[in-house]
Amino acid sequence: xxxxxxxxxxxxxxxxxxxxxxxxxxxxxxxxxxxxxxxxxxxxxxxxxxxxxxxxxxxxxxxxxxxxxxxxxxxxxxxxxxxxxxxxxxxxxxxxxxxxxxxxxxxxxxxxxxxxxxxxxxxxxxxxxxxxxxxxxxxxxxxxxxxxxxxxxxxxxxxxxxxxxxx
Numbered sequence: 001x002x003x004x005x006x007x008x009x010x011x012x013x014x015x016x017x018x019x020x021x022x023x024x025x026x027x028x029x030x031x032x033x034x035x036x037x038x039x040x041x042x043x044x045x046x047x048x049x050x051x052x053x054x055x056x057x058x059x060x061x062x063x064x065x066x067x068x069x070x071x072x073x074x075x076x077x078x079x080x081x082x083x084x085x086x087x088x089x090x091x092x093x094x095x096x097x098x099x100x101x102x103x104x105x106x107x108x109x110x111x112x113x114x115x116x117x118x119x120x121x122x123x124x125x126x127x128x129x130x131x132x133x134x135x136x137x138x139x140x141x142x143x144x145x146x147x148x149x150x151x152x153x154x155x156x157x158x159x160x161x162x163x164x165x166x167x
Contacts, residue, residue: 064110
């Protein structure tokens with residue numbers, strides 16, 4: 001079952017994006033431990049749920065949350081390409097989103113500012129700050145999951161070295 005699929009209000013807000021052929025291509029682009037489509041769904045839906053609680057513009061948050069990483073990139077990018085993309089994809093995502101969808105000023109700011117403080121665009125709205133925080137939180141969990149086996153390996157190695165020193 002897809003995240004948010006039981007929430008009719010959310011589904012109606014984002015249905016045109018989820019049905020867009022180009023947006024669906026994000027399913028095939030890696031992003032941390034998953035793909036850009038799943039990551040964008042997570043950011044969008046969790047930010048939408050929080051926006052509802054705080055009576056923020058839930059439509060702008062849901063839609064821009066989906067589109068925040070709408071930059072088609074190739075798989076297998078090297079470290080340098082990933083680093084550069086971190087600083088360029090907000091602008092690309094905004095341009096790609098504007099080509100396909102009508103965006104409000106708030107949605108545009110959410111998309112272009114979602115990488116604050118790593119990108120020069122400042123979040124101007126509470127909705128923008130919300131997506132920044134949700135994106136960073138979810139991205140951190142995804143990165144940790146991706147590299148958790150390495151963390152476990154080094155933790156075990158540290159414990160073995162510590163025990164050998166204590167003996």
